[in-house]
Amino acid sequence: MANVTKLRCNETVRIEQARIVALYAQLGQQAAERLMASAIEDLAMHMVAIDAAVQKNQLGAFDDAVTSLIPLARQVGMTKLEQVTRDLRDCMRAQDLVASRAVLARLMRIGDRSLSEVWDLEDMSI
Template identity: 35%
Template sequence: MHLDPDKLGELYAQLGEAGAEDVVCRAIEELAVRLTHCERLWRQNNMVDLRKNARSLIAIAEQIGMSAMASIARDVTAAIDNEDAPAVAAILFRLLRVGERSLTAVWDQQDITV
């Protein structure tokens, strides 16, 4: 898992402890919602909205230093663009696994800083 502690450190430096914690908590909640939504869209075979949702994950993940999650979300969008359904499925489920671990890691790190 590639969690960038420097990115979180930048947030804390820019926003202060309370502001950074607020941003991180909201980002974690939003990522969790969007990951669940990605899976639902995939099951509905809604590739247009799945692509939009995966793209939104990239920006949110990058904001709080989840580089692996952002990278995999980019791979999901590329597989959708290539109309490669087996790759979309494989990469999406990798995104869900990594996303869950990354959210847990950020949450654990958040607990350490409080």
């Protein structure tokens, strides 16, 4: 009988709070809150589009979603999400399907945690 080892993937995500503070200072509280809510919604939508495009190997749709997600992630201080998205783009361009699927799984984990982290920040006063 073979032993099965279950690996737990647990990466810490941090949102660059300085970027969020700068957004609030630049835009004011109400506008910044609207921007953050919109960005979170858009990021989630682009993550779903990326997942679907990788699963179906649709490079055009993938490139469109990645091109939209990277600047959004940067704008709201999600640097790890931005980097993992770039890593996935590199794997897709190299046509490495195994690596693409692994990095896609990482992107989904990091993305979910990043979005949750922003929601938690929104609950605190900035």
